[in-house]
Amino acid sequence: MASSRADLDGNSIKPMTICMIGAGGFIGSHLCEKLMAETPHKVLAVDVYNDKINHLLEPSSSPWAERIQFHRINIKNDSRLEGLIRMADLTINLAAICTPADYNTRPLDTIYSNFIDALPVVKYCSENSKRLIHFSTCEVYGKTVGCFLPKDSPLRQEPANYVLSEDTSPCIFGPIEKQRWSYACAKQLIERLIYAEGAENGLEFTIVRPFNWIGPRMDFIPGIDGPSEGVPRVLACFSNNLLRGEPLKLVDGGESQRTFVYIKDAIEAVLLMIENPARANGHIFNVGNPNNEVTVRQLAEMMTQVYTKVSGEPALASPTIDISSKEFYGEGYDDSDKRIPDMTIINRQLGWNPKTSLWDLLESTLTYQHRTYAEAVKKSTSVPVSS
Numbered sequence: 001m002a003s004s005r006a007d008l009d010g011n012s013i014k015p016m017t018i019c020m021i022g023a024g025g026f027i028g029s030h031l032c033e034k035l036m037a038e039t040p041h042k043v044l045a046v047d048v049y050n051d052k053i054n055h056l057l058e059p060s061s062s063p064w065a066e067r068i069q070f071h072r073i074n075i076k077n078d079s080r081l082e083g084l085i086r087m088a089d090l091t092i093n094l095a096a097i098c099t100p101a102d103y104n105t106r107p108l109d110t111i112y113s114n115f116i117d118a119l120p121v122v123k124y125c126s127e128n129s130k131r132l133i134h135f136s137t138c139e140v141y142g143k144t145v146g147c148f149l150p151k152d153s154p155l156r157q158e159p160a161n162y163v164l165s166e167d168t169s170p171c172i173f174g175p176i177e178k179q180r181w182s183y184a185c186a187k188q189l190i191e192r193l194i195y196a197e198g199a200e201n202g203l204e205f206t207i208v209r210p211f212n213w214i215g216p217r218m219d220f221i222p223g224i225d226g227p228s229e230g231v232p233r234v235l236a237c238f239s240n241n242l243l244r245g246e247p248l249k250l251v252d253g254g255e256s257q258r259t260f261v262y263i264k265d266a267i268e269a270v271l272l273m274i275e276n277p278a279r280a281n282g283h284i285f286n287v288g289n290p291n292n293e294v295t296v297r298q299l300a301e302m303m304t305q306v307y308t309k310v311s312g313e314p315a316l317a318s319p320t321i322d323i324s325s326k327e328f329y330g331e332g333y334d335d336s337d338k339r340i341p342d343m344t345i346i347n348r349q350l351g352w353n354p355k356t357s358l359w360d361l362l363e364s365t366l367t368y369q370h371r372t373y374a375e376a377v378k379k380s381t382s383v384p385v386s387s
């Protein structure tokens with residue numbers, strides 16, 4: 001299939017085998033879908049779960065049955081990992097604990113998952129001269145320089161004080177007791193290690209810094225396909241509130257700003273990295289949508305409007321409620337104030353630009369959430385009638 005496709009320099013793309021670690025997660029499931037539907041590449045899909053890619057694994061009569069293989073492996077302790085990396089041309093590492101509710105409450109698991117568990121992957125790629133695409137995060141930038149300036153300072157308006165650039169922005173984290181930064185710090189150290197493997201041992205690598213990719217299959221709805229007490233990322237938290245007809249909870253007033261990019265746009269960028277190694281190797285790429293910036297409060301308001309449209313359910317009279325970060329996340333939470341990605345490098349190297357507006361991506365995502373979960377939520381909340 002599609003074997004006559006060409007890369008950005010006009011060379012034909014040879015089919016490759018990709019070892020994808022964390023393939024059963026949100027991003028992995030979309031990347032597997034894209035690779036199966038539009039490319040001739042093979043995927044060795046490694047994860048502890050496969051619910052989000054089951055539709056690709058079954059039935060065995062599907063057109064791509066020969067091109068995707070699931071390996072239920074915990075990379076913490078499985079000697080089969082090196083063999084899979086050796087069989088592949090390229091390894092993509094997505095495996096991580098990456099939900100903020102875990103960073104301050106399970107800091108050890110967070111650091112082990114994002115740093116220690118990634119070490120063997122880097123080592124096997126380096127020792128076997130295999131290319132690596134590693135998923136880092138926009139959180140490595142931490143806070144912006146601008147947030148330390150007085151609220152009325154004109155310097156806050158200077159892009160250098162808030163736009164996050166791969167080659168020039170500093171990484172600014174809070175103190176150690178703010179354990180929120182355990183994740184960002186572990187991701188930063190693994191980036192530095194990969195970069196050093198490139199510099200000293202010639203590892204061919206690409207580092208991806210996703211800026212709040214969102215869309216269908218992100219995380220879980222508590223009490224439906226995840227633990228009732230679990231706290232997923234904001235898209236799933238707000239979806240859960242909307243499905244249950246509860247007010248959306250704004251942490252510390254919902255003043256933090258984020259830029260959201262549609263998962264399907266972002267996956268296009270990853271495919272360009274996969275198929276254009278000469279342009280992607282040795283680079284760190286921001287992948288986000290600078291045009292989709294909102295405060296969390298604005299996100300809550302827009303999601304409420306969109307959900308009313310797609311579900312036909314009326315909005316609540318008071319659709320949001322404020323909550324302190326201590327009450328919501330516990331001790332040691334802290335936040336990134338603002339996240340605008342500089343798009344210069346990805347634009348220059350891969351010619352990639354995001355396309356989907358925030359309204360449009362929320363419309364397709366909330367249509368999916370409503371279709372997938374509304375019935376189950378209704379059943380779970382209906383009180384049984386006693387005879």
Ligand SMILES: NC(=O)c1ccc[n+]([C@@H]2O[C@H](COP(=O)([O-])OP(=O)(O)OC[C@H]3O[C@@H](n4cnc5c(N)ncnc54)[C@H](O)[C@@H]3O)[C@@H](O)[C@H]2O)c1
Pocket residue numbers: 021022023024025026027028046047048049073074075076093094095096097098113117135136137138139209210211212213214219
């Ligand atoms: N979604 C985003 O917006 C975003 C933003 C920044 C960074 N990232 C990074 O992208 C990557 C993927 O994120 P996602 O949103 O798909 O998260 P996800 O939690 O949906 O996916 C991660 C997957 O890794 C698997 N995994 C974790 N530990 C494992 C282990 N020891 N062995 C095998 N599998 C393991 C999990 O089971 C899960 O399926 C992560 O590294 C994350 O830090 C994502």
Ligand SMILES: O=c1ccn([C@@H]2O[C@H](COP(=O)(O)OP(=O)(O)O[C@H]3OC[C@@H](O)[C@H](O)[C@H]3O)[C@@H](O)[C@H]2O)c(=O)[nH]1
Pocket residue numbers: 098099100136137138139210211212232233234235237238249250251252254256258296335336
């Ligand atoms: O119910 C909620 C959930 C979250 N929030 C707020 O919404 C904002 C976004 O929260 P998310 O859960 O999406 O997580 P963050 O954007 O802070 O971090 C994410 O960014 C990049 C990735 O590495 C990770 O996926 C994650 O760390 C935060 O300010 C958070 O405090 C709410 O106000 N209410």
